Amino acid sequence: xxxxxxxxxxxxxxxxxxxxxxxxxxxxxxxxxxxxxxxxxxxxxxxxxxxxxxxxxxxxxxxxxxxxxxxxxxxxxxxxxxxxxxxxxxxxxxxxxxxxxxxxxxxxxxxxxxxxxxxxxxxxxxxxxxxxxxxxxxxxxxxxxxxxxxxxxxxxxxxxxxxxxxxxxxxxxxxxxxxxxxxxxxxxxxxxxxxxxxxxxxxxxxxxxxxxxxxxxxxxxxxxxxxxxxxxxxxxxxxxxxxxxxxxxxxxxxxxxxxxxxxxxxxxxxxxxxxxxxxxxxxxxxxxxxxxxxxxxxxxxxx
Numbered sequence: 001x002x003x004x005x006x007x008x009x010x011x012x013x014x015x016x017x018x019x020x021x022x023x024x025x026x027x028x029x030x031x032x033x034x035x036x037x038x039x040x041x042x043x044x045x046x047x048x049x050x051x052x053x054x055x056x057x058x059x060x061x062x063x064x065x066x067x068x069x070x071x072x073x074x075x076x077x078x079x080x081x082x083x084x085x086x087x088x089x090x091x092x093x094x095x096x097x098x099x100x101x102x103x104x105x106x107x108x109x110x111x112x113x114x115x116x117x118x119x120x121x122x123x124x125x126x127x128x129x130x131x132x133x134x135x136x137x138x139x140x141x142x143x144x145x146x147x148x149x150x151x152x153x154x155x156x157x158x159x160x161x162x163x164x165x166x167x168x169x170x171x172x173x174x175x176x177x178x179x180x181x182x183x184x185x186x187x188x189x190x191x192x193x194x195x196x197x198x199x200x201x202x203x204x205x206x207x208x209x210x211x212x213x214x215x216x217x218x219x220x221x222x223x224x225x226x227x228x229x230x231x232x233x234x235x236x237x238x239x240x241x242x243x244x245x246x247x248x249x250x251x252x253x254x255x256x257x258x259x260x261x262x263x264x265x266x267x268x269x270x271x272x273x274x275x276x277x278x279x280x281x282x283x284x285x286x287x288x289x290x291x292x293x294x295x296x297x298x299x300x301x302x303x
Contacts, residue, residue: 005234007155007234010234010280010284011157014157014288016288017034019032019283020157025161026154026155026161027161027162028162029157035279038279038301039164042195042275043145046166046273050143056140057143062120062147063118063120064117065117065118066117067116068126068129069121069125077206078206080209081121081151081152082118083118083149085114085118085119086112087112087113087115088113090111097111098111119162120147120148121148123144124169126146128256132257132258133257134259134260135258135260135261137261139171139176140169140170141171141180142168142169143166143167144167146165147162148163148165149162156234158233163275164276165273166272166273168270170269170270171253171258171266173260173264185271188229188243188273189243192229192231192242192278195282195297196296197231197281199229199230200229200239201230203227204221204226204227204241205220205221225248226246227244228242228244230242231285233280233281242273242274243273243278245270246271247267247269248268249267
């Protein structure tokens, strides 16, 4: 797609070509058939890359137990991103009061109560409780395609409140986990470059909250615990993170009692391909009509 980088122009182009459908809420939109076709075909390429890994395959809903979110101390670091689920627990009088407030255009959230589920803020979270106990000698590998929610309303199209991540999780010894993460960092970068995307990898940090979060981010970068693959989508100067590769050390091993066969606390790592962002990167780089994409790109996605 020729022209200057501009979020609104790019968004309007996605809408005009039927690739996304506005729904009236910043950071949320429907996906058209062509958008979904590209997404599914890219996801298939990832599956092909992972074929010889023999990872366990799971599917989880877009909600997780609130107890899991509390146990991993997510709210200590990311309270601004959390999406708790609230529902109505009252009886008929309270229901009438609720309806009256809604019909009068008045606030009504205080008439709801918190439930036992929250929107899943990280694609890997649902799997860690299932790792509790002693791992096999080779550790474990799991892959998932999960919906993720983060409270980041924005009119910038790559910053979504709800999106999909093709996720891989590895648990084992530090050597097993780090070798796996580094292997996938190269795999992911090579795949994106082969699709004609100007991708590069960089050390990164999570968006921790507050002044204390800045120190956590510095520490994360210093230890090279997180890498991202970046592609210019909205800005040439500040490219968009489309993949993330994370080494958690023993955080989840300690939290969920995951052990290696020798009795040590297990290490974990995860990596995620942000599917919507990668699809947008392809449209931004090659144009809104896949029929006009370079032949070598089309051969990979439409073999």
